[in-house]
Amino acid sequence: MVKKLYLLSILIIILDRILKFYFSQNEFGIFQFKLNTGAAFGILKGWNWFLIVFSLIVIGVILYHRKNEKLELGMGFLLGGTISNLIDRAVYGGVIDYIKIDVLKNIFNLADVANIIGAGVLIYYFWKE
Numbered sequence: 001m002v003k004k005l006y007l008l009s010i011l012i013i014i015l016d017r018i019l020k021f022y023f024s025q026n027e028f029g030i031f032q033f034k035l036n037t038g039a040a041f042g043i044l045k046g047w048n049w050f051l052i053v054f055s056l057i058v059i060g061v062i063l064y065h066r067k068n069e070k071l072e073l074g075m076g077f078l079l080g081g082t083i084s085n086l087i088d089r090a091v092y093g094g095v096i097d098y099i100k101i102d103v104l105k106n107i108f109n110l111a112d113v114a115n116i117i118g119a120g121v122l123i124y125y126f127w128k129e
C-alpha cells in the first residue's frame with residue numbers, strides 16, 4: 001500500500017509544477033511570475049548550491065523517518081514542497097514564485113505554503129510530545 005506521505009507529496013509536486021508552468025506564461029491579479037534566487041523573504045540570494053544541498057539533506061531526513069506514521073502528514077507536505085522547489089533550483093537556478101500578496105511584501109508559491117504547513121504540523125507534533 002502506498003503511504004499517505006508519498007501520495008501527498010506527489011500531489012503537491014504535480015499541482016505546484018502545473019501552477020508554476022501556467023503562471024510563468026499568464027500573469028493576472030495576485031499571480032505574477034518571479035524567479036527567486038534565494039530562500040524565503042529574499043534571504044540567501046545567490047546561495048543556490050547551498051540551498052540545493054540543504055534540500056537534499058531535508059529529503060534524506062524525511063525518507064529516513066518515513067516509517068513514523070505520526071509524522072507522515074507533516075513530512076508529506078514538507079517532502080512535496082521541498083522536491084518541487086528543488087526541481088526549480090536545479091533547472092532554473094532559483095525557485096519560480098507566482099503568488100504576490102502586497103500586505104506580505106513577498107512572492108511565494110504552493111511549494112512554499114506546503115513547506116510552512118509541513119513544518120507547522122511537525123512543530124505541533126513535537127511540541128505536544
